[in-house]
Amino acid sequence: MDVTDIITGTVDDEDKQHFIPFQPVAGENDFLQTVINKVIAAKEVNHKGQGLWVTMKLLLGDVHQIRKDFPHLVDRTTAVARKMGFPEIIMPGDVRNDIYVTLMLGEFDKGNKTTSKNVEVTMMVYDEEGKRLENVIFPGAGDDGISEYKSVIYYQVKQPRWFETVKVAIPIEDVNRSHLRFTFRHRSSQDSKDKSEKVFAMAFVKLMRYDGTTLRDGEHDLIVYKWDAKKLEDASIYLNLPATKPMLEEKGYTMTGKNMHSLGNFAISKDSFQISTLVCSTKLTQNVDLLGLLKWRSNTNLLQQNLRQLMKVDGEEVVKFLQDTLDALFNIMMENSDSDTFDTLVFDSLVFIIGLIADRKFQHFNPVLETYIRKHFSATLAYTKLTTVLKNYVDNSEKPNVTDQLFKAMKSLEYVFKFIVRSRILFNQLYEDKGESDFMDSLRQLFRSINDMMSSTSDQTVIVKGAALKYLPTIVNDVKLVFDPKELSKLFTDFIHNVPPGRLVRQKLYCLIEIVHSDLFTQHDCRDILLPMMTEQLKHHLENREELEACCHLLSNILEVLYRKDGVGLTQRHVQIIMEKLLRTVNRTVISMGRDSEIIIAEYQHSYNFPQSACVSWCFQHWPM
Structure with missing residues (x-):
C-alpha cells in the first residue's frame, strides 16, 4: 500500500479506511523480492476480496513527545522501528x-x-x-x-x-x-x-x-x-x-x-x-581519517596529520559524529593548554565544521550545533585560544597563505564567537569573573586588529573585508552577554569609520542594517553612540548619490525601530536627530531623483506598510506633484 499521501500530510482523514489486498503467491519457493517486483509491475491485484481494512493516523513529533501526547495510542510496549540510516538531524546525546x-x-x-x-x-x-x-x-x-x-x-x-x-x-x-x-x-x-x-x-x-x-x-x-x-x-x-x-x-x-x-x-x-x-x-566510523581524530590519544605523534585530514573528510560523515568530533577538538585544545602547537589547526578544523553546517546541504544541523554549545560544550579555556588564533589571522591578513583561511573564519564568525562567549561564561561560573580584565582587553585588541585591517586600501584583502562587514554584526547578541554593550557600540562605530571612503559602500550600509536589527540598537544608551554615526554615513552617501536603495533600506529600518512602542526606550530625541541631520538631505535627494525613479515608485508603494521607508515616503507625499 502506498502511504506517501499520508506521510506528506496530503491525506489526513484518520477515519478513512484503506484496503490492503493479500498478494497471491504462485509457489512456496517464490522469493520475497520476486513477489514484490510482480506486485509493483502489476496494474491490478486479483485479490478476490481478500485483504485487510485499516485506518491510519500520522503522529507528528519524536517518540517521547508522541508518547506524551497520544498515550492511548503509543505506550511503552509499542514497537518503535528506527530508520535504517540516519534521520535528517542527529541531536547530541542521541547514541546509536x-x-x-x-x-x-x-x-x-x-x-x-x-x-x-x-x-x-x-x-x-x-x-x-x-x-x-x-x-x-x-x-x-x-x-x-x-x-x-x-x-x-x-x-x-x-x-x-x-x-x-x-x-x-x-x-x-x-x-x-x-x-x-x-x-x-x-x-x-x-x-x-x-x-x-x-x-x-x-x-x-x-x-x-x-x-x-x-x-x-x-x-x-x-x-x-x-x-x-x-x-x-x-x-x-x-x-x-x-x-x-x-x-x-x-x-x-x-x-x-x-x-x-x-x-x-x-x-x-x-x-x-x-x-x-x-x-x-554515532560512535563507530567507517572513515579512517575521522577515526584518527576521534582516537587521537592513541597516537599523539600523528595529531597534526589527523587534524589536517579531518578537513578532507566527507561532510556527511562529520555531521554524523558532530558531538564526538567537537569534543575531540576541544579536548585537544584543553589538554594542551600550555602550548599553542595545535591551536591553529584546531581553530581551522572548527571553522571547517561550522562551514559545513552553513552549507545548504547540512543547514538543518544548525539546531544540533546550537544544542551542543548550550548543553554539551565544556571547554572553559577555549575562549583565550580561539581569540588569539583569530587575532593572529587578522594581523596577518595580507599574507597570501592567510587570506583564504581568514575569509573562511569570517564566514564562521557567528559560531566561533558563540563558542568564545559560552567558554567565557563557563569560566566565570567556575572562577567568579577571574581574568575579566584580560578577557575584555583581548576582545578590544581583536577589534582594533579588525579595524586596522578595514582601514587598509590593499586590494588583496577586499574579499575578507567584505566578509567582515557581512558577518561581524552576527556576533553582537552573543558578545553583549560578556562585554559592555556601550563599549561594543563604540567599537562598531570605529569599525565603520575605518572603511576607506568610496570602498565597499553597499556592504557597509547593509552591515549597518544588521546592526539596527541587533539588540544593541534597541538599547537607548547604545543608540546614543550608534545613531550619530549612522546619520553621518547616510548623509554622506545620499549627498553623493551612492547606493541610494541601500540608504533607503537603512533609514527605513532605523525608523521602524524608533516607531516601536515597547522595548526600545525613549526615542523622541533620536527622531529629532534624524530630522535635523537628514530631512533636508532626504528632501533634496528625492527631488533630484525625479518622479519616475524606480526607487521612488517602489518606496511609495511600500509606504502603505507603514513605517516601511517612512522618511522617504513622508518627503514624497509632501513634494508638490
Whole structure:
C-alpha cells in the first residue's frame, strides 16, 4: 500500500479506511523480492476480496513527545522501528550503534545429492575468543534479542535469494572484538534424516577492519569454507583467514583454478554467499581519517596529520559524529593548554565544521550545533585560544597563505564567537569573573586588529573585508552577554569609520542594517553612540548619490525601530536627530531623483506598510506633484 499521501500530510482523514489486498503467491519457493517486483509491475491485484481494512493516523513529533501526547495510542510496549540510516538531524546525546545485516543470496552445489540442497543459514555473533554473544540479534522492531538467527529454507533451490534483514546491536566497546559467523546446513523434510544432517560449510566477517574502521556499508561476497569441526570451531584459527573474495585476492589467490580450492590447511568451497551490511552508529566510523581524530590519544605523534585530514573528510560523515568530533577538538585544545602547537589547526578544523553546517546541504544541523554549545560544550579555556588564533589571522591578513583561511573564519564568525562567549561564561561560573580584565582587553585588541585591517586600501584583502562587514554584526547578541554593550557600540562605530571612503559602500550600509536589527540598537544608551554615526554615513552617501536603495533600506529600518512602542526606550530625541541631520538631505535627494525613479515608485508603494521607508515616503507625499 502506498502511504506517501499520508506521510506528506496530503491525506489526513484518520477515519478513512484503506484496503490492503493479500498478494497471491504462485509457489512456496517464490522469493520475497520476486513477489514484490510482480506486485509493483502489476496494474491490478486479483485479490478476490481478500485483504485487510485499516485506518491510519500520522503522529507528528519524536517518540517521547508522541508518547506524551497520544498515550492511548503509543505506550511503552509499542514497537518503535528506527530508520535504517540516519534521520535528517542527529541531536547530541542521541547514541546509536546498530548494524543491519541482510542475507542476500547464495549458490550451493548439490554435492553427492541428486537434487539441490535445502539450505538453512544460521547467523551468530562471536568474539575473538570464540565466545558467542547472547541476545544481540533482533529480527524485528519490538522483538527480544536472540543469540542465533535461522533463515527461511527454500526447497531444492540451488540459488536461494533470502533478502532477510536483522539488526545486530552490540555494546560499542565489544565491536572491535566481534565477528559474524554463518553456518550452512542441509535440512531434510524427514525428521529422521534431518537430525543427522550437519553443518557442511561456514563463512564469517569481522565487524572491524584492520585500520580500526567499521565494516563498510554495502554488499560483501564472503568466502565459504568447507566445514571442519576440529579447525573451524576455533575462532583464533579461522579469524586469520580471508573473509571476503577481495581479501583473498589481496593475499595473491585467485577465485579460479587450483588456488581456489585450498588455503593452507583450509578447504574453500565452490559455494558462494553474499550479505549486505549497513552501519548506523554515532560512535563507530567507517572513515579512517575521522577515526584518527576521534582516537587521537592513541597516537599523539600523528595529531597534526589527523587534524589536517579531518578537513578532507566527507561532510556527511562529520555531521554524523558532530558531538564526538567537537569534543575531540576541544579536548585537544584543553589538554594542551600550555602550548599553542595545535591551536591553529584546531581553530581551522572548527571553522571547517561550522562551514559545513552553513552549507545548504547540512543547514538543518544548525539546531544540533546550537544544542551542543548550550548543553554539551565544556571547554572553559577555549575562549583565550580561539581569540588569539583569530587575532593572529587578522594581523596577518595580507599574507597570501592567510587570506583564504581568514575569509573562511569570517564566514564562521557567528559560531566561533558563540563558542568564545559560552567558554567565557563557563569560566566565570567556575572562577567568579577571574581574568575579566584580560578577557575584555583581548576582545578590544581583536577589534582594533579588525579595524586596522578595514582601514587598509590593499586590494588583496577586499574579499575578507567584505566578509567582515557581512558577518561581524552576527556576533553582537552573543558578545553583549560578556562585554559592555556601550563599549561594543563604540567599537562598531570605529569599525565603520575605518572603511576607506568610496570602498565597499553597499556592504557597509547593509552591515549597518544588521546592526539596527541587533539588540544593541534597541538599547537607548547604545543608540546614543550608534545613531550619530549612522546619520553621518547616510548623509554622506545620499549627498553623493551612492547606493541610494541601500540608504533607503537603512533609514527605513532605523525608523521602524524608533516607531516601536515597547522595548526600545525613549526615542523622541533620536527622531529629532534624524530630522535635523537628514530631512533636508532626504528632501533634496528625492527631488533630484525625479518622479519616475524606480526607487521612488517602489518606496511609495511600500509606504502603505507603514513605517516601511517612512522618511522617504513622508518627503514624497509632501513634494508638490
